[in-house]
Amino acid sequence: MSHDATADTAASPAQLNLPPDSVGLVTPQTFVFDEPLELSCGRTLDHYQLMVETYGTLNADASNAILICHALSGHHHVAGYHSLEDRKPGWWDSAVGPGKPIDTNKFFVVGLNNLGGCHGSSGPTSINPATGQPFGPDFPIVTVKDWVTAQARLADRLGIQRWAVVIGGSLGGMQALQWSIDYPERLANAMVIASAPKLSAQNIAFNEVARQAISKDPEFHQGRYADHHSYPKVGLMLARMVGHITYLSDEAMREKFGRELKRGKLSFEFDVDFQVESYLHYQGEQFSTAFDANAYLLMTKALDYFDPASEYDDDLAAALSRAQCRFMLMSFTTDWRFSPERSREIVNALVVAGKDVSYAEIDAPQGHDAFLLPIPRYMELMQTYLNRVASDLNIIPAVQGGQP
Amino acid sequence: MSHDATADTAASPAQLNLPPDSVGLVTPQTFVFDEPLELSCGRTLDHYQLMVETYGTLNADASNAILICHALSGHHHVAGYHSLEDRKPGWWDSAVGPGKPIDTNKFFVVGLNNLGGCHGSSGPTSINPATGQPFGPDFPIVTVKDWVTAQARLADRLGIQRWAVVIGGSLGGMQALQWSIDYPERLANAMVIASAPKLSAQNIAFNEVARQAISKDPEFHQGRYADHHSYPKVGLMLARMVGHITYLSDEAMREKFGRELKRGKLSFEFDVDFQVESYLHYQGEQFSTAFDANAYLLMTKALDYFDPASEYDDDLAAALSRAQCRFMLMSFTTDWRFSPERSREIVNALVVAGKDVSYAEIDAPQGHDAFLLPIPRYMELMQTYLNRVASDLNIIPAVQGGQP
Numbered sequence: 001m002s003h004d005a006t007a008d009t010a011a012s013p014a015q016l017n018l019p020p021d022s023v024g025l026v027t028p029q030t031f032v033f034d035e036p037l038e039l040s041c042g043r044t045l046d047h048y049q050l051m052v053e054t055y056g057t058l059n060a061d062a063s064n065a066i067l068i069c070h071a072l073s074g075h076h077h078v079a080g081y082h083s084l085e086d087r088k089p090g091w092w093d094s095a096v097g098p099g100k101p102i103d104t105n106k107f108f109v110v111g112l113n114n115l116g117g118c119h120g121s122s123g124p125t126s127i128n129p130a131t132g133q134p135f136g137p138d139f140p141i142v143t144v145k146d147w148v149t150a151q152a153r154l155a156d157r158l159g160i161q162r163w164a165v166v167i168g169g170s171l172g173g174m175q176a177l178q179w180s181i182d183y184p185e186r187l188a189n190a191m192v193i194a195s196a197p198k199l200s201a202q203n204i205a206f207n208e209v210a211r212q213a214i215s216k217d218p219e220f221h222q223g224r225y226a227d228h229h230s231y232p233k234v235g236l237m238l239a240r241m242v243g244h245i246t247y248l249s250d251e252a253m254r255e256k257f258g259r260e261l262k263r264g265k266l267s268f269e270f271d272v273d274f275q276v277e278s279y280l281h282y283q284g285e286q287f288s289t290a291f292d293a294n295a296y297l298l299m300t301k302a303l304d305y306f307d308p309a310s311e312y313d314d315d316l317a318a319a320l321s322r323a324q325c326r327f328m329l330m331s332f333t334t335d336w337r338f339s340p341e342r343s344r345e346i347v348n349a350l351v352v353a354g355k356d357v358s359y360a361e362i363d364a365p366q367g368h369d370a371f372l373l374p375i376p377r378y379m380e381l382m383q384t385y386l387n388r389v390a391s392d393l394n395i396i397p398a399v400q401g402g403q404p
Numbered sequence: 405m406s407h408d409a410t411a412d413t414a415a416s417p418a419q420l421n422l423p424p425d426s427v428g429l430v431t432p433q434t435f436v437f438d439e440p441l442e443l444s445c446g447r448t449l450d451h452y453q454l455m456v457e458t459y460g461t462l463n464a465d466a467s468n469a470i471l472i473c474h475a476l477s478g479h480h481h482v483a484g485y486h487s488l489e490d491r492k493p494g495w496w497d498s499a500v501g502p503g504k505p506i507d508t509n510k511f512f513v514v515g516l517n518n519l520g521g522c523h524g525s526s527g528p529t530s531i532n533p534a535t536g537q538p539f540g541p542d543f544p545i546v547t548v549k550d551w552v553t554a555q556a557r558l559a560d561r562l563g564i565q566r567w568a569v570v571i572g573g574s575l576g577g578m579q580a581l582q583w584s585i586d587y588p589e590r591l592a593n594a595m596v597i598a599s600a601p602k603l604s605a606q607n608i609a610f611n612e613v614a615r616q617a618i619s620k621d622p623e624f625h626q627g628r629y630a631d632h633h634s635y636p637k638v639g640l641m642l643a644r645m646v647g648h649i650t651y652l653s654d655e656a657m658r659e660k661f662g663r664e665l666k667r668g669k670l671s672f673e674f675d676v677d678f679q680v681e682s683y684l685h686y687q688g689e690q691f692s693t694a695f696d697a698n699a700y701l702l703m704t705k706a707l708d709y710f711d712p713a714s715e716y717d718d719d720l721a722a723a724l725s726r727a728q729c730r731f732m733l734m735s736f737t738t739d740w741r742f743s744p745e746r747s748r749e750i751v752n753a754l755v756v757a758g759k760d761v762s763y764a765e766i767d768a769p770q771g772h773d774a775f776l777l778p779i780p781r782y783m784e785l786m787q788t789y790l791n792r793v794a795s796d797l798n799i800i801p802a803v804q805g806g807q808p
Contacts, residue, residue, distance in 0.1 A: 141674075201680040202649060202654045205649045205657065223674075245609045253604065259603070266709055270627070272612075273708065274605070277609070277612040281612075284616075
């Protein structure tokens with residue numbers, strides 16, 4: 001199953017008629033691990049694989065590597081295109097590329113699909129060696145801590161002793177935070193965006209609605225839908241609809257849809273009346289065919305379980321006391337899923353712990369989704385921070401190209 | 405089907421071992437209407453009935469009547485007990501009774517179940533005279549305006565030409581507002597609590613998730629579950645879970661549950677881990693056996709459709725220009741379903757329209773649910789306002805009793 005770890009960089013983006021600041025055509029790589037991985041739940045994965053993409057070039061002393069950790073429904077395909085027929089690039093293409101804030105002329109950028117995912121890394125859709133059938137609901141519950149351990153082994157394999165930066169938004173930011181605690185010597189910077197030190201009761205409640213929608217769908221069959229040649233499409237659709245509402249701000253929805261009617265007038269039937277309803281249906285529908293239901297359950301549990309302070313008498317500053325990296329935190333004014341207040345909890349704990357921390361609260365109407373969008377102020381701050389990282393680490397641009 | 409419109413007041417609450425400030429044992433009354441009711445949707449209800457409860461005594465000039473309009477899942481049983489075995493009183497018992505803010509020693513208080521409901525008024529569970537079967541999904545979509553028309557006919561029947569006050573919270577507040585526009589001469593005061601002039605896109609989005617959860621439940625059978633001897637219990641449970649999250653503030657959930665674990669430790673299974681999950685299950689479960697699914701769909705559409713300014717070029721002040729009553733608006737600081745900002749939109753429009761309006765934003769951690777709770781400051785404000793109403797209208801306490 002292992003591919004060679006080479007990016008397809010034979011032709012330049014411009015030659016391929018792709019945007020000049022794109023990383024161009026990229027090929028995912030599979031890394032197979034045979035060393036058993038003990039998980040937080042007590043179970044062990046004897047073998048597993050991670051699906052990975054890299055962009056840019058690792059420099060001679062391997063000091064220019066950036067790890068990008070994905071959020072709930074993300075994956076390894078962060079930037080660029082898989083084929084010339086691809087209509088959409090990777091999920092964070094706006095931030096990653098030559099001359100972009102996460103500049104592939106300077107940095108070697110690594111994206112991966114986390115364990116338990118459904119985009120090529122070992123997860124519920126993988127074959128369970130014990131049975132020869134897909135794991136389905138038998139795939140163990142994995143945690144942010146487990147992901148970080150697996151990511152550290154990936155770093156070993158890539159020859160990266162210390163990341164220049166570990167970056168993530170939302171659930172990805174939790175991984176960056178966990179890195180700073182579990183492998184303090186192995187990262188120089190943690191960039192934690194639109195994240196939280198742990199979920200609130202309200203966050204957990206929304207996740208539980210999503211889980212109930214999936215698991216109570218008659219097509220779920222206790223997670224063994226594959227055996228029944230069925231799929232809990234409706235449950236996953238509902239889960240995504242609820243999730244999606246929490247990703248957008250009230251303000252963003254008002255600006256985007258207001259009370260605009262789909263057919264110009266009220267139906268007076270139990271039908272779609274408002275544009276916002278159509279939009280949610282579309283989002284739910286798209287997602288329900290693209291994501292594995294068991295993997296979705298796993299991801300929500302990883303979110304719920306994240307709470308690094310819990311092992312330190314709920315003292316977040318104590319949990320972070322081992323960290324040695326610099327921290328950059330960012331939040332967005334209208335994000336109500338992980339509000340600025342949640343980021344400030346982390347900032348305050350880091351200040352108490354005497355750590356080097358920068359924090360920016362970015363004025364943005366888009367809600368939680370803002371962390372995925374190329375908001376000018378946000379991109380400028382990221383670029384400025386990463387330029388300083390490159391300068392501090394004496395990283396010299398390996399390749400010239402892209403936007404100035 | 406019609407009962408006599410007499411309240412059971414033979415024995416005092418104290419004699420029955422009920423709280424002394426309770427309205428005591430009460431008996432719902434059915435009012436049958438044979439005059440056709442033209443609805444906003446264009447359809448007509450030839451006959452319909454309303455389930456009603458009244459407390460206190462209507463005075464000689466019928467000047468002391470208060471109408472209480474219910475919210476999404478409310479009904480006619482506002483206060484008191486239906487039997488000595490009743491473990492819970494009516495839904496607003498904390499506010500209605502002798503000596504309470506809505507003082508039944510002074511006022512004649514009327515509660516009803518709205519059309520389309522499932523607590524005794526004509527609705528989807530009623531028999532459709534055209535078929536001899538329950539209406540089910542064929543019951544027409546009713547609007548806030550339709551409810552107010554039906555309530556005006558009830559007022560006629562009760563001999564009430566002009567309400568001293570029309571009061572409602574949430575969807576109930578929308579009815580009070582509609583009263584002031586449609587029957588300006590028929591109310592002296594409108595008390596609009598934790599309400600909004602129309603739903604936001606986010607509000608509609610949450611309602612649509614609830615509707616999808618119900619209508620995509622395989623037991624729904626396009627609303628004809630009764631014919632199939634089935635019931636969309638899971639859909640209704642999910643709908644209520646989502647709704648319930650929006651009724652509570654993040655703060656209230658944190659205070660009530662935090663991250664408290666159900667069994668003292670994480671399960672590392674796809675099971676309930678946190679107390680907040682159990683609580684939501686319980687709420688959803690309880691509701692799913694107590695409410696009709698078609699009625700729930702109707703109520704959410706009534707919410708979505710409410711928008712009195714829409715007939716006035718979206719000018720709320722113009723819509724309210726016909727009003728002649730005094731207004732009292734109240735909102736709660738942590739309510740994010742209908743935030744204080746939404747109440748201020750109404751207040752501002754009333755100020756522009758030159759109306760007599762008072763407004764109080766009450767500091768309360770409970771979120772939207774606060775409007776149902778006996779929060780001291782809230783109860784005091786209501787009592788003060790209603791005392792002045794009684795005084796202005798020269799209402800003399802009809803009965804002595806209850807708390808001083």
